[in-house]
Amino acid sequence: MDTIVVEELTKRFGPVLAVDRLSFSVGTGRVTGFLGPNGAGKTTTLRILLGLVRASAGSATLRGLPYADLPDPARQVGAVLEAISFHPGRRARDHLRILATAARLPRARVEETLALVGLADAGHRRVGGFSLGMRQRLGLATALLGDPEILVLDEPTNGLDPDGVRWLRTLLRQLAGEGRTVLVSSHLLSEVAQTVDDVVIIDDGRLVAQGSLAEVARHAARRFSVLLRSPQATELERVLTAADLEVAVDRDGALVVSGATPDVVGRAVAQAGLTLYEMRPIDHSLEDVFLQLTTRQGSRS
Amino acid sequence: MTALLRAEARKTVTTRSTLAVVGAVVAYPALGLLPAVLAAGAPAVDEGTLLAVLRGGADVVVIAALLLGILAAAGEYRHGTIVPILLVAPRRERFVAAKLGSQAALAAVLALAVSAVGLLAGGWYLAGRDVSVRVLSADVLGTVGAVVLVASLYATIGAAVGALVRNQTAAVAGALIWVLAVENVVPLVLRSPGLKRWLPGGAVDRLLHVADPLAGTGGPWAALVALAGLTAVLAAGAALFTRSADVR
Numbered sequence: 001m002d003t004i005v006v007e008e009l010t011k012r013f014g015p016v017l018a019v020d021r022l023s024f025s026v027g028t029g030r031v032t033g034f035l036g037p038n039g040a041g042k043t044t045t046l047r048i049l050l051g052l053v054r055a056s057a058g059s060a061t062l063r064g065l066p067y068a069d070l071p072d073p074a075r076q077v078g079a080v081l082e083a084i085s086f087h088p089g090r091r092a093r094d095h096l097r098i099l100a101t102a103a104r105l106p107r108a109r110v111e112e113t114l115a116l117v118g119l120a121d122a123g124h125r126r127v128g129g130f131s132l133g134m135r136q137r138l139g140l141a142t143a144l145l146g147d148p149e150i151l152v153l154d155e156p157t158n159g160l161d162p163d164g165v166r167w168l169r170t171l172l173r174q175l176a177g178e179g180r181t182v183l184v185s186s187h188l189l190s191e192v193a194q195t196v197d198d199v200v201i202i203d204d205g206r207l208v209a210q211g212s213l214a215e216v217a218r219h220a221a222r223r224f225s226v227l228l229r230s231p232q233a234t235e236l237e238r239v240l241t242a243a244d245l246e247v248a249v250d251r252d253g254a255l256v257v258s259g260a261t262p263d264v265v266g267r268a269v270a271q272a273g274l275t276l277y278e279m280r281p282i283d284h285s286l287e288d289v290f291l292q293l294t295t296r297q298g299s300r301s
Numbered sequence: 302m303t304a305l306l307r308a309e310a311r312k313t314v315t316t317r318s319t320l321a322v323v324g325a326v327v328a329y330p331a332l333g334l335l336p337a338v339l340a341a342g343a344p345a346v347d348e349g350t351l352l353a354v355l356r357g358g359a360d361v362v363v364i365a366a367l368l369l370g371i372l373a374a375a376g377e378y379r380h381g382t383i384v385p386i387l388l389v390a391p392r393r394e395r396f397v398a399a400k401l402g403s404q405a406a407l408a409a410v411l412a413l414a415v416s417a418v419g420l421l422a423g424g425w426y427l428a429g430r431d432v433s434v435r436v437l438s439a440d441v442l443g444t445v446g447a448v449v450l451v452a453s454l455y456a457t458i459g460a461a462v463g464a465l466v467r468n469q470t471a472a473v474a475g476a477l478i479w480v481l482a483v484e485n486v487v488p489l490v491l492r493s494p495g496l497k498r499w500l501p502g503g504a505v506d507r508l509l510h511v512a513d514p515l516a517g518t519g520g521p522w523a524a525l526v527a528l529a530g531l532t533a534v535l536a537a538g539a540a541l542f543t544r545s546a547d548v549r
Contacts, residue, residue: 085381102308
């Protein structure tokens with residue numbers, strides 16, 4: 001069952017098309033990475049999902065409802081959109097108490113969430129004196145205040161040190177292990193690769209890929225290049241080029257065919273009656289896959 | 302709605318800047334106004350001195366209420382706190398109602414506190430000069446009631462302007478320019494001195510200075526209707542705008 005469903009979502013800011021007929025879904029109890037380069041439309045999509053920005057067209061729902069129609073939303077959805085959503089002159093504990101009061105949550109949740117994010121000893125301090133990492137933790141405390149079933153986090157690792165990133169990974173896996181749905185955005189696949197079950201990758205406001213992390217990696221790798229070794233390399237290169245395939249020769253003399261799957265390459269080789277010693281999809285790193293998916297049209301530096 | 306009002310009240314008491322402004326305004330009648338009233342030349346101090354102190358305090362309370370309202374609403378956008386509160390309360394018209402209502406209530410409390418300090422300081426000063434004072438006279442109570450009313454309306458106007466403009470600096474600057482300059486200049490430019498009576502500042506004058514010749518025609522009730530009408534229009538505009546505008 002899908003907890004978050006985005007359908008044909010479009011958002012225009014004047015002449016700028018920020019989100020372009022975007023559709024994807026997020027399964028219950030999964031940690032899903034929402035990935036794309038800076039400016040891809042991730043934050044706009046999340047803001048529409050959370051009812052902060054109006055869609056130009058399409059819909060974004062949580063448990064079948066727009067955010068504004070959720071009964072008691074703080075108990076259902078927790079979100080962190082940026083690390084600056086605090087009055088600098090207010091104490092961390094007061095910030096949480098205000099939201100707990102507005103959401104009719106028990107006051108005890110304030111201390112519980114401060115402890116959960118490692119800020120139990122900093123609750124009395126004014127947020128203006130917090131580091132970016134501490135603000136991220138306070139943002140997470142805000143999101144967790146209502147003990148929600150769904151978490152939406154926009155670039156939550158920004159400002160966290162390596163220990164903080166490790167702590168966040170563990171926390172997110174723990175939350176997903178409790179059956180919660182987590183949607184976490186990032187512009188770096190490597191940042192979330194150890195945390196997420198699924199990925200949704202967007203670029204220029206459009207969906208580029210969606211699926212489990214392993215599926216997307218496999219699919220993308222196969223889609224983009226196949227490595228061939230043959231004692232008839234010159235003849236093989238001529239045959240593949242004649243079949244409109246893009247062929248390059250690597251440093252070891254192997255042929256690398258781009259933009260074709262192994263079955264297409266295999267058929268061309270078989271029809272030509274050539275001998276192969278090796279044929280395999282190139283094992284891209286996840287980051288390679290991500291970069292290939294999001295720079296296909298060469299529009300980004 | 303009650304929860305949102307309580308949350309807004311908590312916001313007010315958990316920021317030092319708001320508390321500092323409130324403290325300064327409350328202390329104003331005792332520390333600054335009374336000596337000024339006397340120095341301005343009221344050789345024969347009498348019960349009217351007390352009303353002058355109350356009305357002088359009201360001028361400060363009204364400006365403070367306006368600015369506190371702007372800071373409370375536009376500050377949500379400046380500090381980004383609008384995001385977490387709208388996630389908790391996504392029905393934005395309720396949030397706007399709570400914001401405007403809480404600011405009106407804060408201003409009412411502030412006006413009562415300033416009036417109380419003014420009455421205590423003024424009463425003590427006059428009593429020390431053997432001037433008989435009826436602190437709870439109809440004039441005094443009527444003036445205090447008017448101060449509370451205009452302060453609440455100005456706070457509501459301020460919060461509505463803050464919600465409409467969103468940019469805190471622009472909203473504060475615009476409000477100060479309006480209060481200090483535009484209200485005085487527009488009637489002159491339009492060669493219509495009577496117009497001032499219907500602008501917010503003129504309406505306040507009519508409500509507070511009922512015996513003042515400036516009050517002219519219409520009287521305090523017409524002034525109240527004018528000020529309340531402007532407040533209602535701005536509040537409705539703030540609710541409609543906040544409801545439909547993107548929070549980016």
